[in-house]
Amino acid sequence: xxxxxxxxxxxxxxxxxxxxxxxxxxxxxxxxxxxxxxxxxxxxxxxxxxxxxxxxxxxxxxxxxxxxxxxxxxxxxxxxxxxxxxxxxxxxxxxxxxxxxxxxxxxxxxxxxxxxxxxxxxxxxxxxxxxxxxxxxxxxxxxxxxxxxxxxxxxxxxxxxxxxxxxxxxxxxxxxxxxxxxxxxxxxxxxxxxxxxxxxxxxxxxxxxxxxxxxxxxxxxxxxxxxxxxxxxxxxxxxxxxxxxxxxxxxxxxxxxxxxxxxxxxxxxxxxxxxxxxxxxxxxxxxxxxxx
Amino acid sequence: xxxxxxxxxxxxxxxxxxxxxxxxxxxxxxxxxxxxxxxxxxxxxxxxxxxxxxxxxxxxxxxxxxxxxxxxxxxxxxxxxxxxxxxxxxxxxxxxxxxxxxxxxxxxxxxxxxxxxxxxxxxxxxxxxxxxxxxxxxxxxxxxxxxxxxxxxxxxxxxxxxxxxxxxxxxxxxxxxxxxxxxxxxxxxxxxxxxxxxxxxxxxxxxxxxxxxxxxxxxxxxxxxxxxxxxxxxxxxxxxxxxxxxxxxxxxxxxxxxxxxxxxxxxxxxxxxxxxxxxxxxxxxxxxxxxxxxxxxxxxxxxxxxxxxxxxxxxxxxxxxxxxxxxxxxxxxxxxxxxxxxxxxxxxxxxxxxxxxxxxxxxxxxxxxxxxxxxxxxxxxxxxxxxxxxxxxxxxxxxxxxxxxxxxxxxxxxxxxxxxxxxxxxxxxxxxxxxxxxxxxxxxxxxx
Numbered sequence: 001x002x003x004x005x006x007x008x009x010x011x012x013x014x015x016x017x018x019x020x021x022x023x024x025x026x027x028x029x030x031x032x033x034x035x036x037x038x039x040x041x042x043x044x045x046x047x048x049x050x051x052x053x054x055x056x057x058x059x060x061x062x063x064x065x066x067x068x069x070x071x072x073x074x075x076x077x078x079x080x081x082x083x084x085x086x087x088x089x090x091x092x093x094x095x096x097x098x099x100x101x102x103x104x105x106x107x108x109x110x111x112x113x114x115x116x117x118x119x120x121x122x123x124x125x126x127x128x129x130x131x132x133x134x135x136x137x138x139x140x141x142x143x144x145x146x147x148x149x150x151x152x153x154x155x156x157x158x159x160x161x162x163x164x165x166x167x168x169x170x171x172x173x174x175x176x177x178x179x180x181x182x183x184x185x186x187x188x189x190x191x192x193x194x195x196x197x198x199x200x201x202x203x204x205x206x207x208x209x210x211x212x213x214x215x216x217x218x219x220x221x222x223x224x225x226x227x228x229x230x231x232x233x234x235x236x237x238x239x240x241x242x243x244x245x246x247x248x249x250x251x252x253x254x255x256x257x258x259x260x261x262x263x264x265x266x267x268x269x270x271x272x273x274x275x276x277x278x279x280x281x282x283x284x285x286x287x288x289x290x291x292x
Numbered sequence: 293x294x295x296x297x298x299x300x301x302x303x304x305x306x307x308x309x310x311x312x313x314x315x316x317x318x319x320x321x322x323x324x325x326x327x328x329x330x331x332x333x334x335x336x337x338x339x340x341x342x343x344x345x346x347x348x349x350x351x352x353x354x355x356x357x358x359x360x361x362x363x364x365x366x367x368x369x370x371x372x373x374x375x376x377x378x379x380x381x382x383x384x385x386x387x388x389x390x391x392x393x394x395x396x397x398x399x400x401x402x403x404x405x406x407x408x409x410x411x412x413x414x415x416x417x418x419x420x421x422x423x424x425x426x427x428x429x430x431x432x433x434x435x436x437x438x439x440x441x442x443x444x445x446x447x448x449x450x451x452x453x454x455x456x457x458x459x460x461x462x463x464x465x466x467x468x469x470x471x472x473x474x475x476x477x478x479x480x481x482x483x484x485x486x487x488x489x490x491x492x493x494x495x496x497x498x499x500x501x502x503x504x505x506x507x508x509x510x511x512x513x514x515x516x517x518x519x520x521x522x523x524x525x526x527x528x529x530x531x532x533x534x535x536x537x538x539x540x541x542x543x544x545x546x547x548x549x550x551x552x553x554x555x556x557x558x559x560x561x562x563x564x565x566x567x568x569x570x571x572x573x574x575x576x577x578x579x580x581x582x583x584x585x586x587x588x589x590x591x592x593x594x595x596x597x598x599x600x601x602x603x604x605x606x607x608x609x610x611x612x613x614x615x616x617x618x619x620x621x622x623x624x625x626x627x628x629x630x631x632x633x634x635x636x637x638x639x640x641x642x643x644x645x646x647x648x649x650x651x652x653x654x655x656x657x658x659x660x661x662x663x664x665x666x667x668x669x670x671x672x673x674x675x676x677x678x679x680x681x682x683x684x685x686x687x688x689x690x691x692x693x694x695x696x697x698x699x700x701x702x703x704x705x706x707x708x709x710x711x712x713x714x715x716x717x718x719x720x721x722x723x724x725x726x727x728x729x730x731x732x733x734x735x736x737x738x739x740x
Contacts, residue, residue, distance in 0.1 A: 042378055042379075042382050043378065043399050043403060043688050044688075044729075045382065045403075130558065131548070131549055131550045131553070132548065132558075132562075132567065133561070133565075147549075149549050149550040149553075150550075151550070151553040152549065152550025152551065152552050152553035152554075153550065154706060154708070157553075237499070237553070238371075238498070238499050238500050239499060239699075240498065240499025240500075240503075240552065240553070240698070240699075240702050241499060241552040241553060241702045241703075241705075241706055242499070242552075242699060242700075242702045242703035242706055242708055243699050243703070246699070254695050257375040258374075258375075258691045258692060258694075258695050259691065259692035259695065259725075260378060260691075260692075261692075
């Protein structure tokens, strides 16, 4: 019974999803591209005019943009390996046989950081890392350490952002990888354990192939999230001190909603989107191919 | 002759009747009657999370009961207030009252988002005859509510920078009063008050409006500096501006570590906990510093005008006015005006003050007992005589320039840039913004 489905039914099923995507995703994107080709300033709307690629030219020749981009990529280069490393360790520990109750408890507590609103994490950080009244310095004080200037020093402020991001997102990586580990068929893993007692061999040849799809998802999601990291940093340092934590999305916000230059901000956002897509494609090409 | 007398009497009676006829109408203006046609109207307004707004919120039920007008408040943090309002105006949203920081007035007025007050004050049905602009401190009406000679906003949440200090700490160190000048503060008071984990001074300098307004602008003006010269070119490389910024670097030696991460909360807390001897802060923080529940030094708290520099006192000036928006319907505009007139006017000024607000009505500060009960009042009144309206330029480009000052201002403090490098960098970027806006080719008048 190989009856062709009528196009009407196909559209009835696909239509709502396509429509939603068009309204929520594609229309704003097209509008952003349109805006990026215009002088479009919210406080000067009478002078909107087509200026071609001038916004892109000024973004690409702006030191502030390249500095912010460099800072963002540095952050990505540090937090992503840390999150994957810690996440893998946690997942492997929880995957050990005989930790049933502990596993349930840990899984529950792992959800907590992820469930905390980004902006709240930043506000908490402002209080906890306060040089004088913060609980972090109080804690180190018990061991006789001098108070550390966490958010008032450029390097430390960057480290604080790294700490918070790793704290918040390692659990996500751990849970995804743990789910990947549970898909490894028990008999294969058992057979492998009879073959070798070296855990990294099992990891490399038995478990890793099952982890790759999850890992690629983690890479893509965490890369996109880190590139657009905003709320936590905005509430914690607002990009400061100086420009130490001014990541690309803070720069875009500053351009679009403080200077109200929506055209320039859209150009920055489109370039960021292109970068995200390129990175995602690279991940898929280099990592995902292995399992195909 | 008799006829003439009659005629004169009749004329006098007529004149009297006319005068009386007008006078009782003025006397008889009542909020309830004026508001009758607008009963049931909802007025949308944005409020901040600050004491002046808390005070107003406590008073609003009375207004609603008298008028039947509903006041719908959306509360936002300061950092979001400008963006949210601009988006609302651009999209033709719901806001009927604009909340205007003094540095936003040029932007709002030039874009035609707000109505001049004359529109309502010329309408006898809406204008309370007891409400006059002369009742307000002239500096505040000028700076907070006026642009290019037209008044749009009525001062509502009013600040001046003040020197708050811990009198007990100063006495212990042998001082019987606060420093009169910044130089005295640095050279005489600061060394004596710093040590044992305590610091003489804290200057809120976080990278946001705090850096540009509370820290950067506060230091350049008293030393004879300013952001712009008369041609709207950068004046930050002038001797006065550089001297002020150098002074800030010198004073940092007597401030707590990490001062570039201090916002208002940290600074006020530093004084309230007894860790810092002096701060320069907005008058609005008086209530939390004087309250024993939030301040360990409530008994030692004293207030003075900000110290003077070589160019005079020039204290920080800030505050918000309320204006009727152009996008509101006629009914909403009328209702909005009635509310603005009620909440800012002389009739309710004392209640607003007692509930924690700072009104802009001159007469309320002359009432017996006010200066004794609110010890910040004399300093505040003195500051409002000496303030500079363009303490921060009030044109539409300020938010963008402020961001530039915030980045490089903090970098100067951290030593990443020298004072001169930083001032030049800000100057160049500021001029680029002004050039793009059309100030240099005569497209825009040089108004700030």
